[in-house]
Amino acid sequence: MMDGIPDIELPPRDNNRRETLKTIASAITGSALLSTLPWLSPLKAAPAGKSPSDKVRLGLIGTGSRGQYLEEHLLKTPGAEIAALCDVYPPHLQAAQQKIGKPVTHYKDYRHLLDDKSVDAVIIATPLYLHAPMCLDALAAGKHVFCEKSLALTIPECKAVARTASQSPKVFQIGHQRLFHRATLYALQQVKAGDLGPITQIRAYWHRNVNWRRPVPSPELEMLLNWRVHRKYSAGLMTELASHHLQVANWFLDSPPLACIGYGSINYWKDGRDVFDNVNVIYKYPKGVSFIYDSLSSNRFYGLELQIMGPKGTLELETAKFYAENPPPAPGIIQLINQIERGTLESVALADRSWVPDLKKDTKGTPLPEDPDHDDGTGLSMAAFVNAVRLGEKSPAMIEHAYRSGVAALMGVIAMEEGREVAWPGGYA
Template sequence: MIGNSTTVPTRREFLQRIALVLGAGTLATQVPWLPPLLAQPPGDSPADRVRIGIIGPGSRGGYLMRLLLATPGIEVAALCDDYAPNLERAASLCAPGTRRHSDYRELLASREIDGVVIATPLHEHAPMTLAALSAGKHVFVEKSLAYTIEECDAIGRAAKASGLVFQVGHQRLYSRRYLRAHALLARGELGPIRQFRGHWHRNGDWRRRVPKPELERKINWRLYRRYSAGLSTELGSHHFQLANWLSGTTPLSCVGYGSINHWKDGREVEDNMAVVFRYPNGVQLLWDSLISNAHHGCEFKVMCPKGYIETESGRVFLETPPPAPGLVQLVNGIEKGLFETISIGGPSWVPDLAKDTEGSLLDENWREVDAESKLQLAAFGNAIRQGKPIPGMIEHAVHAGVASLMAQFAMEENREVFWPKNLCV
């Protein structure tokens, strides 16, 4: 959603925000995609300015554009959309004179553009990204990477060969609570990862208002298989990326089911799905999504023998909580001895109910919703200014993109889908 106003933070505010993320332990040295954030902040010179073109400044693209307008050293220099209302609305928020295009190839031909942000329907990601890289433009492309596995691989290869900055919209890579979860797991404090469990539940038809019937597929492209892979790519890709990142590997195979059991309104993609990914060492990712009940919301859990993490809510729960102070234990013991009743008979087993513990927060300041998206765009701008690709981004993009499509194919073809061989990364 495009806001009506943008606030450009001062350089000091911006640096403070970055310091907050990098302050999470020694993350900057351990996580290869963070160092671009440590770059010298841009000055006021035009040479320090990175000129970005937005391809698809609609809903998500408009949101990214608003964040870019508030990022020091970045100029939104051109807009491209073949849907005029989106283009007009976006242009009204940019500086007067910002170039407008209805064909992305015109935008890519412009020498005034250093890089592009691509936030278009899924089926357009690959042709646009490949064309942008071929035109020598740095690319930030929204997740999920592409519509087919072959396209994911082709983008990965082109990005590697180009030496240009390439980034994908997996903003959790810049989230302090995810970085802390990653560090906690890397230190082995919870033991090895034994299972991932994720879900993304909403209650809504996922439709946007259509002014004319002929625009149905253009505006509600997410609902049609020709343009989208539905819940797998639109929601699942975030959690599949997390599983790959936190496990440090990729899945071996995937099985799953899905159906349209609630929103029977002519859509072609599933409104519910459940998949199981098989990872090395017997680890699984159990993931499901539905858009007919929002009670459980969105969560991604990492289960380990000594504890588990709820990454979305940013909490860690230890299996054996740290013992209470000695004085408390002594008083509790005396109290128990005095007042506890001794049962003569009773159940021979205790029900395995969920533990009702609050856990502890991974990060106290995580409620700033936009923080991670702002930082990934700042990293994109800094990397372009430095002229160095951001390490790890191609791998995250390709691996998450491929995993999302595996989940979709497993459902559609009712078979176990194996990790493709000979991928570029």
């Protein structure tokens, strides 16, 4: 037991997906956190049976790399049946079909898929500029919707989708898998238990050394396959990467940002792209808390991390560790051995320095419990969506998470592009 959350004993790895999900869900949703995590409650539903009425028939719109990643999880999710696929690029469509192992209906135009009365819900894993029109059309067609992050390409579109989803009787879920990530849930409990003291600052970075530009078989496919590097279709690093960390910052601080400032540049990938390859943004939150974010795509040495800091300690959520600000001292004999090994036995100094460098005291940290199968939360998020559709159980909190993270990411883009402070634009009602 850790801070009120029961330890999770998972079944053997060769057990089926149904039992694994049921065991994890039972432990997490049995905790004191459930009342603040309503999007987890569908996981408590009885496992899907073999009856057709227990099956949720899904249409997958967008079968690129992310769509196929979600597809792999859906194929292991009890109660889920992929009934239709949609993509305008045949190679992606064919690859997705091969994973299913049996023929399903194919569509090139997503609107034709929405006309399919046998499809209960859609999974949208398309380029960002298509999220808003597809979500709005799907909700209008009476479909339940799971949409990959970030919510939309513009703030007005974010407002429109969030407003429509809140008024619809259908389930709407955003693809922020950290909402279902075991270590992140434990970290939230530590924050609520006061293990950090009040949050005083959050820092996050996501560094890669990769060119988003992909080789294209023919010039007319440039915009289709390389949409991430074109501002007309993408908002770049802020929506593709920063939106994940912004969602967690908003969640742990229980507030959207008040305002932000930032700088961005294209300082390495000079290949005709018009989205930044280097971004630096500072967000202002209530009570004087700042969230400092940077991302670049020309150096991966530091990788990615999200650090939540308070006077008592630091949580690093990507490496899933807690670092105490004042860790308990080691037993005397261990200290002595350490000093001998380092050759630093205390001696009387004739002259001593007047300051001591502020180096890390706790460099080992305490690991947060993680899923032994290394699920980043995507598996549970798929199970929660499918069960929410089975139960007809909406979670308005999910819409708020989608809206806050989507808008916050776009605030950063506007701040960098226009060289000004950007204030929170208000809610979507």
